[in-house]
Amino acid sequence: MSITYLKSCQTFTFHTQNTSYQMKVGKLNYLNHLYYGPALGDADLSYQIMQYDRGFSGNPYDSRYERTFSLDAQPQEFTTQQQGDFRINSIEVVNADGSYSFNGRFKDFKMYNGKYSLNGLPTAFATDTDHVQTLEVTLEDAVTKVQVDLLYSVFEEADIITRAVKVRNCGEGTIRLKKIMSTCIDFMNGSAFDLISLPGRYGQERQVERQPLTHHVHKIQSVRGTSSHQQNPFCILCDHHTTEDYGSCYGFALMYSGNFLAEAEIDQYDQTRLLMGINTKQFDFAVAPGEEFEGPEVIMAFSQHGLTGLSHLYHDFFRTNLNKSKFVKEVQRPILINTWEAAFFNFDDKKLVEIAKAAKKMGVDLLVMDDGWFGKRDDDNSGLGDWVVNENKIHCGLNNLVQQINDLGMKFGIWFEPEMVSEDSDLYRAHPEWVMEIPGRPAVRSRNQLVLDMTRTDVQDYLIESVNKILDSANIYYMKWDINRSLTDIWSTNLPGERQGEVFHRYVLGLYRVMDGIIRTHPDILFEGCSGGGGRYDPAMIAYYPQYWVSDNTKPLDNLKLHYGTSFLYPVCTMGAHVSDSSPQVPIQTKATVAMCGTFGYELDATHLDEKTIAICKEQSDLFRKYYPIIFHGDYYRLTDPFTVGNFTAWQSVSKDKSKSLLSVVVTNLTVNGSQEYIKAKGLDPNRKYRVNDTDTILSGTALMYAGLPIPREIPEFSSLQFYLEGIGIVRN
Ligand code: DGJ
Numbered sequence: 057m058s059i060t061y062l063k064s065c066q067t068f069t070f071h072t073q074n075t076s077y078q079m080k081v082g083k084l085n086y087l088n089h090l091y092y093g094p095a096l097g098d099a100d101l102s103y104q105i106m107q108y109d110r111g112f113s114g115n116p117y118d119s120r121y122e123r124t125f126s127l128d129a130q131p132q133e134f135t136t137q138q139q140g141d142f143r144i145n146s147i148e149v150v151n152a153d154g155s156y157s158f159n160g161r162f163k164d165f166k167m168y169n170g171k172y173s174l175n176g177l178p179t180a181f182a183t184d185t186d187h188v189q190t191l192e193v194t195l196e197d198a199v200t201k202v203q204v205d206l207l208y209s210v211f212e213e214a215d216i217i218t219r220a221v222k223v224r225n226c227g228e229g230t231i232r233l234k235k236i237m238s239t240c241i242d243f244m245n246g247s248a249f250d251l252i253s254l255p256g257r258y259g260q261e262r263q264v265e266r267q268p269l270t271h272h273v274h275k276i277q278s279v280r281g282t283s284s285h286q287q288n289p290f291c292i293l294c295d296h297h298t299t300e301d302y303g304s305c306y307g308f309a310l311m312y313s314g315n316f317l318a319e320a321e322i323d324q325y326d327q328t329r330l331l332m333g334i335n336t337k338q339f340d341f342a343v344a345p346g347e348e349f350e351g352p353e354v355i356m357a358f359s360q361h362g363l364t365g366l367s368h369l370y371h372d373f374f375r376t377n378l379n380k381s382k383f384v385k386e387v388q389r390p391i392l393i394n395t396w397e398a399a400f401f402n403f404d405d406k407k408l409v410e411i412a413k414a415a416k417k418m419g420v421d422l423l424v425m426d427d428g429w430f431g432k433r434d435d436d437n438s439g440l441g442d443w444v445v446n447e448n449k450i451h452c453g454l455n456n457l458v459q460q461i462n463d464l465g466m467k468f469g470i471w472f473e474p475e476m477v478s479e480d481s482d483l484y485r486a487h488p489e490w491v492m493e494i495p496g497r498p499a500v501r502s503r504n505q506l507v508l509d510m511t512r513t514d515v516q517d518y519l520i521e522s523v524n525k526i527l528d529s530a531n532i533y534y535m536k537w538d539i540n541r542s543l544t545d546i547w548s549t550n551l552p553g554e555r556q557g558e559v560f561h562r563y564v565l566g567l568y569r570v571m572d573g574i575i576r577t578h579p580d581i582l583f584e585g586c587s588g589g590g591g592r593y594d595p596a597m598i599a600y601y602p603q604y605w606v607s608d609n610t611k612p613l614d615n616l617k618l619h620y621g622t623s624f625l626y627p628v629c630t631m632g633a634h635v636s637d638s639s640p641q642v643p644i645q646t647k648a649t650v651a652m653c654g655t656f657g658y659e660l661d662a663t664h665l666d667e668k669t670i671a672i673c674k675e676q677s678d679l680f681r682k683y684y685p686i687i688f689h690g691d692y693y694r695l696t697d698p699f700t701v702g703n704f705t706a707w708q709s710v711s712k713d714k715s716k717s718l719l720s721v722v723v724t725n726l727t728v729n730g731s732q733e734y735i736k737a738k739g740l741d742p743n744r745k746y747r748v749n750d751t752d753t754i755l756s757g758t759a760l761m762y763a764g765l766p767i768p769r770e771i772p773e774f775s776s777l778q779f780y781l782e783g784i785g786i787v788r789n
Contacts, residue, residue, distance in 0.1 A: 057071070057189070058070060058071050058072065058187060058188070058189045058210040058211075058212040059071070059167055059189045059190075059191050059208075059210055060098045061165075061167065062098060062100065065080065065100040065102070066080055066081035066082075067079070067080040067090070067098065067100050067101075067102075068080070068165070068191055068193070069097075069098035070191075070208065070210040070217055071095065071098070071210070071212065072095070072210060072211065072212050072213075072214070072215040072216065072217065073095070073212060073213060073215055074094065074095055074215050074358075074359075074360070075092070075093065075094065075095055075215055075217075075358045076091060076092075076093065076094070076095045076096050076097070076098075077091065077092045077210075077217055078090040078091040078092075078098070078101055079133045079193075080100065080101075080102050081162040082102060082105075082130070083119070083125055084116060084118055084119060084125070084161065085161035085162045086127070086130065086132065086136075086161060086162070087132065087133040087134065087160075087161075087162050087193065087195060087206075088102065088105065088130060088131055088132060088133070089131045089132055089133045089240070089241060089242045090102055090104065090105075090131065090244075091104075092241060092243075092306070092356075092358060093304070093358060094304075094358075094360055104244055104245070105130065105131065105244065107124035107125060107129075108124055108129075109123045109124050110124075110126055110128065110129055110325075113126035113128040113129065113140060114126060114127070114128065114139065114140020114141075115140065116139055116140065116159075126140055126141075127139050127140050127141035128140055128141050128142055128143065128323075129323075129325055129327070131242035131243075131244045131327065132240065132242055133193070133206060133240060134146045134147070134160060134195060134204060134206055134221070134240055135147065135240060136158055136159050136160060137149065137156060137157055137158040137159075138156060138157045138158075138159075139157075139159050143321060143323050143329055144273055144319050144321050144329055144331055145235070145237075145331075146221075146235075146236070146237045146240045146331060146333075147160075147204070147223075147233075147235060147236055147237070148233070148234040148235035148236075148336070149200075149202060149223075149231050149232065149233055149234065150231065150232040150234060151200045151202070151227075151229075151231050152200070152227060152228065152229020152230060152231055153229070157197075157199075157200075158197050158200070158202060158204075159197050159198070159199070160195030160196060160197055160202075160204050161195060161196060161197075161198065162193065162194075162195060163194045163195060163196040163203065164193075164194045165191060165192060165193045165194065166191075166192050167189065167190065167191050167192075168189070168190050169188070169189055169190075170182055170188055170189075170190060171188050171190060171209045171218075172190045172192065172207045172209055172220065174220060174350045174352070174353065175350060176350070176565045176568060176569070177220075177311065177312070177350060177352050177353065177565070177568065177596070178311055178353075178568060178596045178599040178600065179218070179220070179311060179353045179599075180209075180211075180216075180218055180311070180353065180355060180373070180377040180378055180599075181377055181378075181380070182209070182211070182377065183376060183377065186211055186212075186213065186214070186376075186377070187211075187212040187213060188209055188210065188211050188212070189209070189210050189212075190207065190208065190209045190210075191207075191208045191210075192205050192206070192207050192208075193205070193206045193208075194206075196226075200227045200231070201225075201226040201227040201228075202223065202224070202225055202226065202227060202231060203223070203224040203226050204221060204222070204223050204224075205221065205222040205223075205224065206219070206221060207219065207220045207221065207222065211373070211377070214369065214372060214373050214376070214377070215357060215358070215359070215369050216355060216356070216357050216369060216373050216377075217356045217357075218353050218354065218355050218356070219238060219239045219353065219354045219356060220238055220350065220351060220352065220353040220354070221236060221237070221238050221239075221333070221350070221351040222348055222349065222350045222351070223236055223343060223348065223349045223350075223351075224343075224347075224348045225343045225344065225345050225346065225347055225348075226345075226346075227345060228345055229345065230342050230343065230344045230345065231342070231343050232340055232341065232342050232343070232557075233339070233340070233341045233342075233343060233349055234336060234339060234340055235333075235336045235339065236333060236334065236341075236349065236351050237317075237331040237332060237333035237334075237351070238310065238332055238333040238334075238351040238352055238353065238354045239308065239330075239331065239332045239333070239354040239356065240329065240330070240331050241306075241308075241329070241330045241356075242327060242328070242329050243293075243327060243328040243329075243330075244327050245327075246293075246327070246328045247269070247322045247326040247327065247328050248268075248295060248296055249268070249269045249293045249294065249295065249296075249320075249328055250266050250267065250268050250269070250293070250294050250295070250296055250298070251266070251267055251268075251269050251274055251276075251291060251292070251293060251320055252264065252265065252266045252291060252292035252293075252294065252363075252624070253265050253276045253287065253288070253290070253291045253292075253318075254287070254288040254290060254621050254622075254624065254625070255276075255286060255287055255288075256285050256286060256287075256288075256590075256621070257285055257286060258285050258588055258589060258591070258608070259589060259607060259608055259609040259614075260607070260609065260614070260617075260618075261285050261288075261589060261590040261591065261593065261606070261607050261618060261621070261622070262288055262590065262593070262618065262621035262622045262624075263617060263621050263699070264620070264621045264624065264699060268296060269293075269320055269321075269322050269328060270322060271321070271322045271323075271324070272321070273319055273320070273321045274319065274320045274321070275317060275318070275319045276291050276317075276318040276319075277315070277316060277317045277318070277319075277335050277337075278314075278315050278316055278335065279315050279335055279337040280315070280542035280543065281314060281315060281507075281542055281543025281544075281546070281560060281563065282313060282314060282539065282542060282543065282587060282591060282592040283312065283313050283314065283316060283591075283592050283593075283594040283596075283597075284542065284591050284592065285587070285588070285589070285590065285591035287316075288593070288594065288625070289309065289310035289312055289316040289318070289332075289594050289595070290307070290308065290309045290310070290594075290595070290624070290625045291307075291308055291318045291320075291330075291332075292305050292306065292307050292308075292363070292366065292624070293305065293306045293308075293320065293328070293330060294306070294363070298362055298363065299362050299363070300362050300363050300364045300694060301361065301362040301364060301365075301738075302361070302362045303360070303362050304358070304359070304360050305358070305359055305362065305363055305365075305366045306356065306357070306358050306366075307355075307356065307357045307358075307359075307366050307369070307370060307625070308330065308332050308354055308355075308356055309354065309355040309356075309370065309595045309625055310332050310333070310352055310353075310354050310355075310594070310595065310596075311352050311353040311354070311355065311594075311595045311596040311599065312334065312352035312564065312594065312596055313564055313567065313568075313592055313594050313596045313597055314334070314335075314560055314561060314563065314564035315334065315335035315337050315339070315560050316332070316333070316334060316335055317331075317332070317333060317334070317335040317336065318330070318331070318332040319331050319332075332354050333351050333352070333354075334351060334352065334561060335560075337560070338546060338556075338557055338559075338560055339557055339560060339561065340555075340556075340557025340558065341557065341558050341561060342554075342555055342558065352596070355370070355373065355595060357369040357370060357373070363624065363694075364693060364694065364738075366624075367623060367624055367625070367692070367694075368691055368692075370625050370626075370627075371626075371627035371628075371691070371692060374595070374598055374625075374626065374627050374630065375627050375629065375689070378595065378598050378599045379598060379599055379600070379601075379602050380579075381579070381582070381583070381602045382579065382580075383582045383602045383603075384602050384629070385689075388681075388684060389582065389602070389603065389629075389655055389684075389688075390421035390422040390467055390533070390534070390582070391419060391420050391421050391422070391656055391657055391658075391677050391680060391681075392420065392421065392422040392423070392424050392469060392534065392634075392655075392657040392658070393411065393412075393415040393418075393420045393422070393423055393424065393657060393658040393659070393660075393662060394424040394426055394536075394634060394657065394658070394659045395408065395411060395423070395424060395425055395426045396426035396427065396471075396659060397610065397636050397637065397638075397659040397660060397661075398411060398659070398660055398661035398662070399411075399428075399661065400427075400428070401427065401428035401433065401434050401435055401436075402428075403425075403428065403449065404449045404450070404451065405449070405450045405451055405452050405456075405457045405460075407663075408423065408425060408457065408461070409457075409460050409461065409464075410663045411423065411661065411662050411663055412460075412461050412464050412466050413464060414662035414663050414665065414670065415466070415658065415662045416464050416465060416466055417670050417674065418658065418662060418665075418670050418673035418674050418677060419673065419674045419676075419677025419678055419681075420466070420657070420658060420662075420677065421466060421467055422466060422467040422468070422469050422533060422534055422657075423461050423466055423467070423468055423469065424469035424470070424471065424534060424536060425457075425468070425469065425470050425471065426471040426536065427471050427473070427538070428446075428449070429445060429446060429449060429450055429454075429470070429471070430442055430443055430444060430445060430446055431443075431444060431446060431478075431481055431482070432446065432480070432481075433446060436503055436504055436505070437478065437480060437504045438478045438480035438481060439478055439480070439481055440473055440476045440477050440478040440481060440483075440505055441476070441477035441478060441481040441482075441483030441484060441508070442481045442482050442483055443472065443474075443522040443523055443525075443526055444522075444526075445526070454526070454529055454530045455529060455530040455531075457530075458530040458531050458532065459530075459531070462531055467533035467534065468530070468531065468532060468533055468534070469532065469533055469534030469535065469536065469582075470526065470527075470532055470534070470535055470536070471535075471536045471538060472523055472526075472535060472536070472537055472538065473537075473538040473539060473540060474508075474519045474523055474537065474570060474574075475507060475508055475510060475519075475539050475567065476505045476506070476507060476508065476539065476540065476541070477490070477491060477505065477506050477507075477508050478504065478505055478506075479506065483518075484506070489549050490508055490509055490512065490514075490515050490518075491506040491507060491508060491509060491545075492506070492507045492508070492509050492543070492544075492545045492546060492547055492548065492559075493506070493545050493547060494545050494546075494547040495547065497545070499544065499545040500544040500545055502540075502541035502542065502544070503540050503541050503588075505540065505541060507541065507543055507544070507545070509548050509549065509550065509563075510562075510563045510564075510566035510567050510570065511548045511550050511551070511558075511559055511562035511563055511565075511566050512548065512549075512550045512566070513566075515566070516566050516569050516570050516573070519570050519573075519574075520570055520573035520574055523574050524573070524574060524577065524578075527574070527578055527581065532581060533580075533581065533582060534581060534582045534583075534584065535574075535578075535581055535582075535583050535584070536583075536584045536585075536586055536605070537571075537583060537584070537585055537586065537601065538586040538587065538588075539586075539587045539588070539591070539592060540587070540588045541588070543560070543563065546559045546560055547559065548562070568596075571600050575600050575601075582602065582603075583600060583601045583602070583603075584601055584602075584603045584604065584605060584632055584655075585597045585598075585600070585601035585603070585604040585605065586604065586605035586632070588608060589605060589606070589607040589608035589609065590604065590605060590606045590607045590618070590622070593606070593622070593626070595625070598626065598630055601630075602629070602630065603629070603630050603631070603632050603655045604626075604630055604631070604632055605632040606618050606619065606622060606631045606632055606633055606654060610634055610635075610636035610638045610659055611638045611639045611642075612638075612639055612642050612646055612647045612650040612651075612722070612774075613639065613642065613722070613724060613774075615633065615650045615651075615653075616650060616698040616705040616722060616724070617698045617699060619631060619633070619650070619653045619654065619707070620694055620697065620698050620699070620705075620707075623692060623694060623707075627692065628653055628654060628687055628688070628692050628709070629655070629687070629688040629689075631653065631654035631655060632654060632655050632657070633650065633651040633652075633653060633654025633655060633656060633657070634651055634656075634657045634658055634659035635647040635648050635651045635656075635657070635658050635659070635660065635673070635676075636658070636659040636660050637660045637661075641773070641774060642774045643772065643774060643775065643776075644669060644672055644673070644676075645672065645676065645775075645776060646722055646774050646775060646776035648672075648673075648676035648679075648680075649720050649722060649776035649777075649778055650722060650776070652676075652679075652680050652683065652687060652718075652720065652778075653687075653707060653720065656677075656680045658673070679778075683709075683718045683780070685711065685716075686709045686710070686711045686716050686717065686718050687709045687718065689711070689712065690709040690710050690711045690712060690716075690717075691709065691710050691712065691739055692707065692708070692709050693707060693708040693709075693710065693738040693739055694707055695707055695708055695719070695735060695736070695737075695738065696735075698724075702724070702725075703723065703724060703725045703726070703727060703730065703733060704721050704722060704723045704724055704725075704733065704735070704767060705721070705722050705724055706719065706720065706721040706722075706735045707719075707720055708720070708737060708738060708739065710738075710739040710740060714739065714740055714741040714744065714757075714783065715741075715744075715782070715783040716780075716781065716782055716783065717737065717739070717740060717746070717779075717780075717781040718778060718779070718780055718781070719735065719737055719765070719778070719779040719781065720776065720777070720778050720779075721735055721767060721776060721777040721778075721779075722774070722775075722776045723767065723771065723773070723774065723775050723776070723777075724774070726769070726771075726773050730769065732766060732767075732769065733766070733767045734763070734764035734765060734766050734767065735764055735765050735767060736760070736761055736762065736763075736764035736765075737757075737760040737761045737764070737765070737779075737781070738761060740757035740760055740761055740781070741757045741783065742756070742757045742758045742761065742787075743757065743786055743787050744756070744757045744783045744784075744785070744786060744787060745757075745783070745784055745785050745786070745787055746760060746781040746782060746783055746784065747781070747782045747784050748765075748779055748780070748781060749778075749779060749780050750780065750782070754784065756787045757787070758787070760781065765779060
């Protein structure tokens, strides 16, 4: 049983292999959070709650004159509003009578086998072999009859707990939600936490930041309408001394692609509270009597084995429980070449066939026709929204072009940016009311484009129909879904003025409906997400796209940092990574080594490559195929931190049975007469011997992990090394 309920003390305890989580129906029927951490059975931990008379703290009226009971100090699963808890809170609701108040007390619960799901939002799922149990707890405000369902699914083997929230209006008038957070964790005895987040910007996504929590409210958020380049809906709380390999850490990842908020605060009594959910920015959602509002899912994990341990939990979970595409496990991903950095908008069908012919010799499987194939799209001023083939460029027609590529033995992929429209497009001329624009204020342009109002079902239907029409018109194997701006001018002609506070969230719901209508109806197509590089790279998107373009920044040395930061949450198999012409000082082998920390492909004009380079590329493509099972399905280790000064960056993948491993090193700085450096492997079997790079060098797992491998000094600047380690037998003592 992964969830136990002890009636005598009204505790609910979740048990995963290595963790426990406990809550209890406590005093006055408030739901106390008691514990999240290493596994410890299901004994009632409420003895931990120490009650004192706290100065200036409120006491609920029905605590009578018990001055020691204050919600300002009690650990809670979901907070109240205006009941004397002045900390960051789970809910802000304006009731039908205009009052701002929610006093949720335990009402009911149900438990069942299997995973909950949400109606309009993507969630993780349970596979046939997962042992998953779900608990739904209902809280109710006795006055307004507003009910809150707290949904928890416990993935026993995966050490993962997911959580979501529903608000049901069982009262008589419409309420307005101003804030609704999907998770709230109170750490009664935890204030010595560091907060790790993944901030960034265009071209420099998911850099890593770590800072101690203080008594301030710390916020990680996006208010750009998408989860954004600037922040990621993920954070880690860890002990100050936690490292890659040692120490405790908690992860919180939100399955949501719009404005999000994670906030953490050490309260006046040195307890820590963490909340995560939809951002409150311009959020004002009306819920009529009988209606329900659902908040997105948070995926929570805890590890005692440092940041690597935590990343492994997420990597395994994302590779098993987020995306049902056959490209996650069953079908090997193709090596692709993308036309963007090869030709930008300047291509026609002949050029594409030429690129494909050259790429074929490089060992590439798939040609991706990027931006510029549709409408009147010769630059980024026009054409978005007109999803019809531009026959001035694709003279032979799409089907014929795809046929020519297929005849070369290659697959074909195509680019779309469904959510956007150019003013110079037939779509905009026909439907100017379909863009988001505040009445009387011309909309803000970004990359010269406007945003379609994804809250409208007619817009959603148009996109589903027009994109599917193209996908079904030829033998399309792959689609890249791009979005190249943040949202502004939040206004929908679909909603009355007083309900414009719903637009940000309804945009995301509309987007998921369109994605369902395109992606879920094409199970044989490989989808890759993209947002001007790696903006909107979030867990919900990974539920749709098995892979996501990491960044428009294809400089290999920058990519070392991009991959490092991204890997804290996302598995390598989700990271779109290509060899490009950028950084000419870096050898192409090094670029390939870096791109193998990802889906591997090319982003250059293959027709310009000489025979020697083509041969190197072919060799690299073959190597990638050889290493694919280790890279895609193994455990990934960050061996160095590229953000700290050092002379090399290294990482490693180890197959689950530890029989094979690929250890990669990029020498980023070759100092004159520098000291000899060594790289120590991780995750190997200490009792095994490993053959190094198919040579006669055979080393034990212990030697590789504890003594390390020397990094040669007599090598050109920016060289890379790949150590392929193959287990060949047991070490005899
Ligand atoms: C941004 C993407 O990141 C690029 O790869 C490319 O697809 C362009 N958009 C096309 O406009």
